[in-house]
Amino acid sequence: MTVLRTIARPLLASMFVYGGVNALRNAPAMGPKAEPVADALGKAAPQLATSPTNLVRVNGAVHVVAGTALATGRFPRLSAFVLAATLAPTTAVGHPFWNESDPGSRQNQTVHFLKNLSLIGGLLMSTLDPDPHKKFIGTRAKNRVVDAKGVVVERIDDLRP
Template structure:
């Protein structure tokens, strides 16, 4: 891993690990904002126990796990993609500045909303950041499939001889 990646990945992941830890420790503080998400998820999966507190805990656990993986360089592109996938719902439910009537609160929520949008952009860029001399997972999968096909063709040719 290059020096830039060694420094940048933990910096990008820090907000997710810290925020996830705080949310996991105090889910009640965010449960009210998660209520609409829990309601939608209960319609999709009625058998799941999806209270607002559990939704907050689940999101927090994902942020901690994927943030730690990103920070330590384990599956960095996958963990960045997982974090980026959680951000739209987290951002819209957590910082609805358009609902604020107080100008100061509105500015504060807008700043946090835009911070999350910026973090999402950084995460999406991280999904494209290849390790030096290491092909992307899709390329490795394609190469493995091509090698398996070539091996199978060779075996079939040997059988025909």
């Protein structure tokens, strides 16, 4: 893993691990915000026992597990995709700036909404990494030059009598 990935993945994942632990610890207090989602899920799948508090707990657990996986480089593309997929509804439910009448609250919710959209963009970019364990492009280029030099030297030696 490159130095850039070694630093970038934990930085990107840190918000999810922290937020997930916070959601697990404070699920009852955060539950009311998830009520619209619980109601919609209850209508779509009545056989599921979906309470807002349990949805917050499940979302928090997913963020902790996928965030830790991303930070440690375990299944980085899959974990980034899972985090992006779960962050979209979390953002819509958690930061509905369009419902705020107070300008200060609206500004605060807008900032958090846009921050989460930025995180989703970074996560989606992480899913495009063609080989998450591949060395940095500069290192790969240097190694190819060194390998090519060796081939050229061998061929020149073969030409000498």
